[in-house]
Amino acid sequence: MRQLILKFVLRVLRSVGLRVHQLTGRTQDEGIERSGFALHRGYRLPPRSLRGRMCGDAFRTNSFFFLSGVLEATKFPQRLGYTQGSRVVDIGSGLGRVATGLLAEFGDVHYLGIDANEDFVCWCKDNIESRHPSFRFVHLDMANELYNPAGALDGSELRLPVDDDSADIVYLWGVFSNMVPAHVEAYAGEIARILRPQGRCFLTAFVEDGVPDVTFNPTDYVPYACNEPLTVVRYSRPWLFSTLQRHGLQVADFRHHGTMFPMHSEIYLAKA
């Protein structure tokens, strides 16, 4: 019920936010934007200048950014078995949207955020980790044409700074959606390595049936421009599921187009 209410509020906020943006050419800011962060309901959110590269205009509104993170957090207990003390690894932690949702929902969480974009990680360290030390963030210099073009590491060199069989929940929102297949392979192997036997992984991806294995920036697929490399990477369901399976991850639940973000599907994984 709570999730439904949150989803409804988010829909309204998103449509209002987008209309205001279209009318005025500016995004709303309900918080006080200080140097380096925007204050919203007592939580530090990234300034809109940094958010420009995140998932579209709706995320520029403070209330949408914040509530969408809270909505993600509400999935953790029911769908991912989160309890106090669970170890959460958020791969592609971005600007701390999910971390902030977890903080608002549960307080201290044993959380590690990993991201390829150094600016995003620095912001999270300065504004979340420094105030809430159970939340930690690390930079991983993986090359990604969209988020870290000068990155030094490729997929074959990936080693997450996490022990074997130690994570209860591995979370990737909007990460495989902008990632080349070799890196999806590498991350699938690492997720299987770090996940506890009873752990759960959640990820979102662009996944369809009856399409080529991999399509970069598919034409007329999403309702926004794909002008930059890796804006959208779409996988065929057989390719993605068999890749995950080959690395020891089995699909426990698949919700086609299950997120509020256009064409984004939700995938829940368990260790095979």
Ligand SMILES: C[S@@+](CC[C@H](N)C(=O)[O-])C[C@H]1O[C@@H](n2cnc3c(N)ncnc32)[C@H](O)[C@@H]1O
């Ligand atoms: C669309 S954003 C989503 C951010 C966050 N998960 C959220 O839901 O707000 C994608 C994030 O994945 C990160 N990323 C892309 N490739 C990555 C990689 N190979 N390793 C770690 N992070 C990566 C980007 O830097 C970016 O912060």
